[in-house]
Amino acid sequence: MNDADRAAVRENAVQHAESVLTTVEDRWGNVPHLDALPVEPLSAGDSFPASAEAFHDRFYPYAAGASVVDEGRLLCVYSPARDEWETPGGAGETGETPAETARRETEEETGIDCEITDVLFAQTMELRLDAPERLPIPVVGFTARPVGGDELVGVEVERHDEITDLTWFEPDELPSELRNYERKHAHLVSCSETTSD
Secondary structure (H helix, E strand, C coil): CCHHHHHHHHHHHHHHHHHHHHHHHHHHCCCCECCCEEECCCCCCCCCCCCHHHHHHHCCCCEEEEEEEECCEEEEEEECCCCEEECCEEECCCCCCHHHHHHHHHHHHHCEEEEEEEEEEEEEEEEECCCCCEEEEEEEEEEEEEEEECCCCCHHHHCCCCCCEEEEECHHHCCCCCCCHHHHHHHHHHHHHHHHC
């Protein structure tokens, strides 16, 4: 694949990412955009795809997650693949909106059914493959509140293929290595102040 072919794949991937984020803004209004986040794929040796469609098939077209707050605590899951705490979320599926993805991923990873209340941020992960060009994956972080479901416990967590633990963190307990910590912490503090009033 030559430079022009890779540039065309990147341009198509960028247009797709912008389209996803425009759809979110059309529904939710002005969305805070964070700086792009350069990332390495979790598996080594990923080659540059022949098209944006092939890129989305191999990885995913976008990701979405939810910062679920209840009684001044933020729901987090431990990801062994990334070896870190994170808020529930994951890859979008065909026919879903990013908000639907965030709800589904939260329920799958935690057992908690949540209501999406707003958008906390949008960000683009810039995936580095075996070429100079990075390919974008849009990520949308939503705010949410629990509305039902049963939190996974014991053997349900042990048998889960994506997480090894889940817990609710208060603001002073929130792990500082959490991705987008400052924004999530500020949201949690704001919710905690509202709860204590």
